Amino acid sequence: MAFLFVLPTWPADVWKTAMTKVAPDLDVRIWPDMGQVEDIDYAAAWLPPSGVLKGLPNLKVIYSLGAGVDAILKDPTLPEGIPIVRVNDDDLTKRMTEYVVLHVLMHHRQQQRIDANQARRIWDSFPTHAASALSVGIMGLGVMGQDSALRLRDLGFRVAGWSRSRKAIEGVECLAGVGEFDQFLAHTDVLVSLLPATAETDGIINRTNIQKLSRKGPFGAPIVINAGRGRQQVDADILTCLNNGELYAATLDVFAVEPLPADSALWAHPRVTITPHTAADSNPEVICAYVHAQIKRHQVGQPLVNLVDRARGY
Numbered sequence: 001m002a003f004l005f006v007l008p009t010w011p012a013d014v015w016k017t018a019m020t021k022v023a024p025d026l027d028v029r030i031w032p033d034m035g036q037v038e039d040i041d042y043a044a045a046w047l048p049p050s051g052v053l054k055g056l057p058n059l060k061v062i063y064s065l066g067a068g069v070d071a072i073l074k075d076p077t078l079p080e081g082i083p084i085v086r087v088n089d090d091d092l093t094k095r096m097t098e099y100v101v102l103h104v105l106m107h108h109r110q111q112q113r114i115d116a117n118q119a120r121r122i123w124d125s126f127p128t129h130a131a132s133a134l135s136v137g138i139m140g141l142g143v144m145g146q147d148s149a150l151r152l153r154d155l156g157f158r159v160a161g162w163s164r165s166r167k168a169i170e171g172v173e174c175l176a177g178v179g180e181f182d183q184f185l186a187h188t189d190v191l192v193s194l195l196p197a198t199a200e201t202d203g204i205i206n207r208t209n210i211q212k213l214s215r216k217g218p219f220g221a222p223i224v225i226n227a228g229r230g231r232q233q234v235d236a237d238i239l240t241c242l243n244n245g246e247l248y249a250a251t252l253d254v255f256a257v258e259p260l261p262a263d264s265a266l267w268a269h270p271r272v273t274i275t276p277h278t279a280a281d282s283n284p285e286v287i288c289a290y291v292h293a294q295i296k297r298h299q300v301g302q303p304l305v306n307l308v309d310r311a312r313g314y
C-alpha cells in the first residue's frame with residue numbers, strides 16, 4: 001500500500017517529511033515520481049494535473065489538503081465513485097477565526113485611520129463605538145463560519161449567518177436559502193464570506209448584492225471581508241462600490257487569479273486590505289495526522305468522515 005502526494009504548486013517535500021514523521025511506516029510518494037501506480041491506494045492533492053488521479057487504478061480515497069475542494073473538483077478527469085475527504089481540523093478552523101476576528105476588529109476600531117494618523121504624527125482621538133453597534137453577517141455557517149460567529153458574538157457584535165440549510169446557534173440570527181438572502185444582507189454592516197466555491201456562490205459579492213447591505217452601521221456604508229474563495233467576488237464591482245461610497249472598506253484574502261496580478265487596482269486602493277490567501281494556513285504535520293487517522297479508519301472498515309458531496313460541490 002502506498003500514499004501519493006499530488007501537489008504541483010506546493011512544496012511537496014515538506015508534506016512528505018511531515019507525513020513520514022506522523023506515519024514512519026507509510027510508503028509516501030510524491031508526484032511525478034509515482035513508482036508502480038498499482039501500489040497507490042490513497043492520494044492527497046491540491047490542484048492535481050488532469051489525468052493523474054484517473055491514472056491510479058487502485059485508488060481508494062482522495063484527500064483534499066484544504067477545507068475547500070474546488071482545487072480537486074476542477075480536475076475534468078477526476079475518477080468517478082472514489083470518496084473525497086476534505087480537511088476539517090480545529091487548528092485550521094481556529095486560524096480562520098483569528099483572521100475573521102482580526103479583520104472585523106480592525107475595521108471596527110478603525111485601525112487603518114489610526115495607522116495613517118501615526119504616519120503623519122496626528123493625535124486624533126475620534127469617537128469610537130461599541131461592538132454592539134455593528135452587525136456582522138457571515139455567509140457560510142459551516143465549520144469555519146460557525147466558529148467565527150461564536151467568537152464574534154462573544155465579543156458583543158450582533159451576528160447573523162446564512163447557509164443553505166438552517167442552523168440553530170445561540171445568540172446568532174440564522175438565515176437560510178435564497179429566499180432569506182436579501183433579509184440577511186439588509187441586516188449586515190460587515191459581510192464575511194466563508195462560503196465554498198460552487199456554481200451558486202460564484203460572483204455572489206457583486207454590486208447588486210453590495211447595494212442590498214445595511215447602511216445603518218456606524219460607517220454609513222458596509223464592509224466586505226472575503227476569506228472564502230476569490231471567484232465569489234467581482235473585483236470591478238468592489239472597486240466601483242468603494243469609489244462611489246456604496247462600500248466603506250474591504251479585506252480580501254482570496255482572488256479569482258492567485259497570486260493577485262501586480263497590475264490589479266485592488267493593490268493600491270487605500271481602503272482595501274489584501275492578504276495572500278493566508279487566512280487559515282495549513283500546518284502540514286497537523287493535516288497529515290488528520291489524513292493518516294482517516295487512512296487507518298478506512299483500513300479497518302470504519303466510515304470516512306468529512307466526505308465531500310460532489311453534486312453539491314463542497
Ligand code: NDP
Binds near residue numbers: 066177195279314
Ligand atoms: P463547510 O462545508 O463546513 O461550510 C460551508 C458552508 O457554506 C455551509 O454552511 C453551507 O451550507 C454554506 N453554503 C454552501 N453553498 C451555499 C449556498 N449556495 N448558499 C448558502 N450557503 C451555502 O466549509 P468550511 O466552513 O470548512 O470552509 C468554508 C470555505 O472556506 C472553504 O470551502 C474554503 O473555500 C474556505 N477556506 C479558505 C481558507 C483561506 O485560507 N482563505 C482556508 C480554509 C477554507 P450548509 O451548512 O447548509 O451545507
Ligand code: OXD
Binds near residue numbers: 069282
Ligand atoms: C483551504 C484553503 O481550503 O487553504 O484550506 O483555502
